[in-house]
Amino acid sequence: MNNDTRQRSRTGLIMAAVIFIAIGVGVVLGAHRLIMDASSVTHSNEVIVRIDELEARLRDAEAAQRGYLLTANPIFLADYRNASEKLPGIYADLRGRIHDNPAQLARAQSLWAHVQQRARQLAQTLSRYREGGLPAAQAAIDHGVIESSTAIRQQAEAMREAEVILLVQRGESTHDSANLLRELALLGIPIGILVILSVYRLLVLEIRRRGQAEGETAQANEQLQVTLERVELRSTELRALSNYGSMLQSCAQPEEAWQLTESLFATILPDAAGSIYRIRNSQDHAELAAQWGETAQVSPEMIAVDACWALRRGQPHATDAMHGARCTHLGAEGAVDSTDLCVPLVAQGAQLGLLSLSSSEQSLSAHRDIIEAAVEKLSMALANLSLQDRLRQQSIRDPLTGLFNRRYLEESATRELARCARRGLPLSLLMLDIDHFKSFNDLHGHAGGDTVLAQFGKLLQTITRGEDIVCRYGGEEFTLILPEADVEAASARAEAIRLAVEAMQVPYLGKLLPKVTVSIGVAGYPAHGQTQETLMQAADKALYQAKRAGRNRIEIAIGM
Numbered sequence: 001m002n003n004d005t006r007q008r009s010r011t012g013l014i015m016a017a018v019i020f021i022a023i024g025v026g027v028v029l030g031a032h033r034l035i036m037d038a039s040s041v042t043h044s045n046e047v048i049v050r051i052d053e054l055e056a057r058l059r060d061a062e063a064a065q066r067g068y069l070l071t072a073n074p075i076f077l078a079d080y081r082n083a084s085e086k087l088p089g090i091y092a093d094l095r096g097r098i099h100d101n102p103a104q105l106a107r108a109q110s111l112w113a114h115v116q117q118r119a120r121q122l123a124q125t126l127s128r129y130r131e132g133g134l135p136a137a138q139a140a141i142d143h144g145v146i147e148s149s150t151a152i153r154q155q156a157e158a159m160r161e162a163e164v165i166l167l168v169q170r171g172e173s174t175h176d177s178a179n180l181l182r183e184l185a186l187l188g189i190p191i192g193i194l195v196i197l198s199v200y201r202l203l204v205l206e207i208r209r210r211g212q213a214e215g216e217t218a219q220a221n222e223q224l225q226v227t228l229e230r231v232e233l234r235s236t237e238l239r240a241l242s243n244y245g246s247m248l249q250s251c252a253q254p255e256e257a258w259q260l261t262e263s264l265f266a267t268i269l270p271d272a273a274g275s276i277y278r279i280r281n282s283q284d285h286a287e288l289a290a291q292w293g294e295t296a297q298v299s300p301e302m303i304a305v306d307a308c309w310a311l312r313r314g315q316p317h318a319t320d321a322m323h324g325a326r327c328t329h330l331g332a333e334g335a336v337d338s339t340d341l342c343v344p345l346v347a348q349g350a351q352l353g354l355l356s357l358s359s360s361e362q363s364l365s366a367h368r369d370i371i372e373a374a375v376e377k378l379s380m381a382l383a384n385l386s387l388q389d390r391l392r393q394q395s396i397r398d399p400l401t402g403l404f405n406r407r408y409l410e411e412s413a414t415r416e417l418a419r420c421a422r423r424g425l426p427l428s429l430l431m432l433d434i435d436h437f438k439s440f441n442d443l444h445g446h447a448g449g450d451t452v453l454a455q456f457g458k459l460l461q462t463i464t465r466g467e468d469i470v471c472r473y474g475g476e477e478f479t480l481i482l483p484e485a486d487v488e489a490a491s492a493r494a495e496a497i498r499l500a501v502e503a504m505q506v507p508y509l510g511k512l513l514p515k516v517t518v519s520i521g522v523a524g525y526p527a528h529g530q531t532q533e534t535l536m537q538a539a540d541k542a543l544y545q546a547k548r549a550g551r552n553r554i555e556i557a558i559g560m
Contacts, residue, residue, distance in 0.1 A: 019191060023231055033177045035373070040170045041249060042380055043097065044163045047104075049384065050094040051111075051156050051163075057083045057090060058115055058152065063405075065122050069129055069137050071475055073446050079399065080126075084119060091115070104162055111155040118148040174246070178239060189228060196224055237268050237370055244374060248381035254278070257381055258290035264374060265357070266292060268367055272359035275299040278345075278382075279353050286311070286354055299356070303329040310342035311354055316372065317342045318364065330356070339364050343375045347383035398472040400450055401457025409471035409479055413532040416469070416483045417525060427525040428490030430480040431539040432497070435517045435551040437476035448508050449476075452516060455506045463500055464493075479536070487524035487556060494520040494554045502552070517552035519543060528557040 060083035067076035091112050098104040121144060129137035200221060244264045251257045258276055265274050273293030277286035286308075288301050307329040309317040318341045319326045330340050339361040345353040355375055357364065364371070396408040404412070413429070420427040434440075434456065441449040453476065460470045460478065469481040480497075482490050498518055506513040521543030529535030538557035546555040 277354040347379040404471040426486040431521040431543040432478040434476040519546040523557035
């Protein structure tokens with residue numbers, strides 16, 4: 001009887017070990033699958049970013065070419081060449097990312113063929129312009145241009161739709177992986193518990209005859225319980241990490257990423273204190289972006305990059321009260337029972353910021369892999385947000401003055417008119433033109449003229465309200481939209497601008513350029529127009545009247 005009980009106990013323990021090993025293996029495999037799915041989602045997002053970047057660079061080349069044709073400004077020609085030269089590199093990067101997807105690769109090749117055709121059309125138009133001037137260039141623009149642009153837009157949209165489909169599929173795969181982990185835990189743990197209870201009963205019987213076995217049985221039971229708790233805790237942490245990565249992909253602002261990161265570490269490291277720093281554009285300092293928990297030291301609002309060993313070395317750095325070179329931004333001394341861990345935020349070889357955590361050495365060591373995985377996801381999300389913001393700004397900003405471009409003007413004017421119409425509020429529009437600018441360019445060169453335009457753009461930004469929309473309409477013409485401002489207020493604003501321009505001093509090549517003046521036409525909704533087109537026509541006519549009346553003056557449009 002003793003041998004039989006012993007054998008059954010031994011068999012039960014082996015079964016329990018096999019079950020928990022199987023659970024552990026399943027959790028590791030499921031976690032690996034979740035990480036791979038997250039990586040695939042990131043890959044699809046990067047492909048979409050490259051498609052958008054290819055279109056953005058082509059639009060930059062088209063915009064710069066038009067600017068050159070209209071103004072003959074060599075800066076626009078340089079911008080055109082710079083944008084054109086970037087296209088092959090972007091396509092090569094895009095092709096490299098989709099080399100394992102034959103369907104997408106075929107679409108990319110077709111898209112590139114249309115992009116090359118459009119580039120040749122741009123080059124042909126420039127050639128005609130050099131031979132016969134603007135009329136010859138305009139004659140070179142035919143229906144082929146529209147067809148090429150349409151084909152590019154359709155092919156790029158097809159590629160994006162294909163990647164979106166892949167994102168949906170990979171999201172479903174991630175969901176399946178999570179379900180697998182949950183089912184494994186729900187099925188394996190009860191079976192393991194039943195086996196443990198059976199073993200425990202057999203061991204109790206054996207204890208009655210052999211008191212020495214009592215301690216061994218209790219110890220085995222405790223060890224199994226710890227294993228169960230660890231498996232459950234690890235499963236919870238991996239689910240939190242997976243959800244964190246998924247949520248990061250939907251962030252529209254860095255502040256949302258900070259909040260998600262704080263929530264994640266409050267879940268997996270509830271006793272830890274943390275700070276997130278983001279590196280400024282100057283690359284010499286990092287500023288505090290988020291902070292949570294209680295720590296012995298107060299995190300400074302600004303730290304030098306060389307004050308942190310992790311930022312210096314580009315890899316995680318841990319210190320405690322007894323060991324390790326301590327980062328100066330953490331203070332002279334740390335708590336006796338606390339360890340500090342600094343992890344740099346790095347994406348695509350560029351340092352974006354720093355995560356600093358303070359907790360017990362045991363807690364940080366146990367969660368080191370999850371911490372570094374979360375930092376990697378955060379870094380990639382921040383890099384994507386930065387790239388998206390740069391592309392958006394490039395698409396709506398005039399590179400010389402920093403003001404909004406004509407495309408943004410047309411979009412915002414219609415939107416603001418509709419808003420003011422719904423609320424019964426006025427809206428005014430100013431058309432501004434620098435007087436005798438062509439003669440100024442002829443006398444001081446295009447570089448001098450560009451300096452004046454850039455200074456004029458800065459002046460408009462400083463003299464207008466935050467809700468005003470300042471745009472460079474083209475050449476030396478500018479447009480100012482004043483929401484909720486009537487014609488009287490707009491005229492006063494126009495007069496302030498006119499006086500500021502008269503007093504404007506523009507340094508150039510060690511001296512001051514001659515002063516310039518501006519003529520301004522003012523039109524208001526609803527008195528001078530009900531739509532964007534009619535309002536701009538009224539303001540343009542008023543501007544023309546100001547020119548005819550002697551320049552350096554303001555004219556108000558005549559009512560409809």
